[in-house]
Amino acid sequence: MTFESTNLEQTEHFLINSYAPMRIGSSTDDIRASVDRIGEPGVTIDQNEFAFEMSYDVDALGKICLCSIESGAIADHQVDGWRDAESFGPGQLLSFTPPDRSFRGRIHNARYSFTMVDPSLLARFADADRRIELLDHHPISANAAAQLQRTITHLRSVLAEPEMGGSPLVRASAIDYLVARVLETFPNNAADGDAPTPVAAPPAVRRAKAYIDENAGSPVSVGEIAAASSLTVRALQYAFRRHVGMTPMNYLRQTRLDRARAELTAADPYGPDSVTSVALRWSFLSPSRFAALYREAFGETPSQTLRS
Structure with missing residues (x-):
């Protein structure tokens, strides 16, 4: 599916039909919008370009939405439930919004991709039969984000090229790999229950462990550890469970005991x-x-x- 327009009202109508009910606006008459979508049920990948200043106010999408910015900027992006609005620029990859939250912000001459994933696909990778959620919109590390970006690029080529993606088995395997990468990239509740087996820790976890090691003899709060690792408290908790096998405060206690x-x-x-x-x-x-x-x-x- 490909869409191009120089009309704001026509662009808003297309976006409503393609994503969710929304309101868009602009202070300029120089409208240049394009969307190039490829995918199949459960996963779509859009290449979007809005070469003008555009505000947006969007209802919940019902999908996990990954955004990778190539150029321009997305500013004052505010999701219902977030404490603060954030702005993003070229090279950043984020979970744009939870499936059940509305959001708003401004686009500044931006080119970016949207990878939309049906939340039910995540359940296949869970430890139990329950709703799986991403718990933070930032990746756990730059390396994890880069690997996910390569996976998205590969999946797009699989879905776009009949020679590569003609086999249903190949397409299904590529989608499963994308979902697994999403769960490895963003803090989530898929591993709730028994502590997972520790694996190689990302840089944010290593920063947190180094902070604990250096300050084990002083009063330390989980908020201070999170700040030192550049993660939110919730993201830190899940990153530690996934990569260390215990909570940050349990790691602090064990360090003090040692x-x-x-x-x-x-x-x-x-x-x-x-x-x-x-x-x-x-x-x-x-x-x-x-x-x-x-x-x-x-x-x-x-x-x-x-x-x-």
Whole structure:
């Protein structure tokens, strides 16, 4: 499907029929809009170009919408439920909006792609039969975003070329690979339940772990860890579960326990260091709680470690 127009009203009518009820506007009469869509039920990939200044106010799409910006900018993009509006430019890939949220903003002479995915396709990759949601609109890392972008480009070529995409099996496999990449790129709830097996951590998780390692002896909040990793708190929680196998605060607690054990192991049992002083040094304010956590982690009490 290909659409081109120099008329704002005609463009709005087409966008309503192609996406969802919306209102668009512009302060210029120089309207140049084009949409080139390819796809099949469940997944579509659009190449959009709006070579003018255009405002938009759009109802919920009912689809997962991935946006990859090639040129121009999308400004003041605000989704219902977001705390702040954001702006995006060339090279950025984001989850544009959850399926059930309306959104609004402005397009500045932008060329970008929209990859629309039926949310039901994500359920095939879930640990349980439930609704799968993306929990943050930012990818977990630049590398993950780049891999997803390559997957979108490949899928578009599969769907566009009869020689490549003529086989239903090839098309279905390519779509499954896209969905798997989406779940690897954005924080999501597909792995809720048992903690997943840890895999190679993305840069944001490594930044969070480095911050914890450097500040384990100081009072640290999950918000401070999230800020150091450039993730939201919710995205940080799910990134840690996926890549570390525990929550950020559990990782902080284990780091403190490991440091305390190292000190107790090296300490002179008749010297100035006591179990209580070591516990306080690593932010365990309750000696009884420290002893219980320590025994659970290492199979012996802190006093036994100190005496040995």
